[in-house]
Amino acid sequence: MNTETPPIDWLATGDLVLADRIVEGGTVAVAGGKIAGVFEAGESPSGPVVRDYSGRYILPGLVDTHVHASSVEPETIESSTGAAAAGGVTTIVDMPYDRAAPVMGIDRLREKVETVQAEAIVDVGLYGTMPKVDGVGVLDELVEGGVCAFKFSLFEYDAHRFPRIADGDLVAAFEKLSASGVPIVLHNELQEIVDYALAQLLDTPAENDPLAHGLSHPPVSETAASVKALDFAYWTGARLHLAHCTHPHTFRLIDVYRQLGADVSGETCAHYLVLSERDVAELGPIAKVNPPIRDEQAREDLWRALQDGRIATISTDHAPWPIEKKQSSMLRASPGAPGLETLLAAIFTEGEKRGVALPELLGYLTWRPAEIFGLGDRKGQLVVGMDADLTVFDARTPHRYDATQSLCSAKWSPFDGREFAGRVVATYVRGEIVFEDGRLVGEPGSGEWLRRTALADGS
């Protein structure tokens, strides 16, 4: 392996998780915030400081490309990136639907970059979006400004902050962005299907049924929306990454369009791989997310889709509402849940149950999201020259997650009280420790804003 090293700042020993295998008793050398060497057991050079993580996994820091750090009070870039550090996530990409004002132009992007530079504890990339009406004019300046991706929605949450973009505007945006390679991330639910189903359920006894949310957002509202977006990508050549896909059928459709030559992929979220309607029945609004968590069959088929290589990335859709927003009927409670702290532990635990090993899981959480979002030259792999973003995961003893101790603004979680097969014990961003033994040690402002630096991988 690589032996070229500039003066080494420090070394970490442990079980290194690479894309294709685990190097037991390996060593990572860090110099100037970059990975300076990756060594097999017994090959390690000497260094001034050795951090001994023997028996623990050392992974590249996770890259979570679906975070709502700025959408709802009192969550902030600081609290989300603190939770990210605790979860072993060293890069987040923050959604554009900010409560202050959505990122729909260069001035707002610059303002948000300043907030990131003042508050962030891990590194942060940003999404842009466009106004509901005649919005395509803002796209070029946001690409130029360095956004990692664009988020558009087929579903209206808020006419100004999180609008539904009409088909004509959407096709125009796909056309405009196709040459840039910057991915379009789409919220794929069809409004009329949801509105119709909701009208049947609201103000009936079913309104309080935890499973009513799933009935009000049936899989067809997601899959039919996906077909529409996939077809827009097919005709325009735009790079499309479908957000938070809940159902294996969506990934079949992505496959069909890939075979037709479209540049498309999809993410699922940790909660769709870990939870099922059974958990929703137990937890009620705490486990209400959009689109909804499906049945056990869908969850297991998602794991099969993952193992078949149909899913590109796993994200959190971290959306930590104040608990008051969850304290109403199932159909009226706000959808969304925190997820940054539990991402790695939850996916590792569920993967282990199904015989999916850590190197196999790694791509969904690290290098593939980094590549799609134009950060692959710096983030997502234990490779010489990349940023020294390291996550140390201890799977020697199980760990019970306690959401009341969360570093994000929400002290609740659908994963509260769950036993995971391990936990994150240390997190490093560009060679600096930000989280250690349950304590946040990174300072606000130590995280960097990440400008998109590479074209999409085209896969």
Ligand SMILES: [Zn+2]
């Ligand atoms: Zn989201």
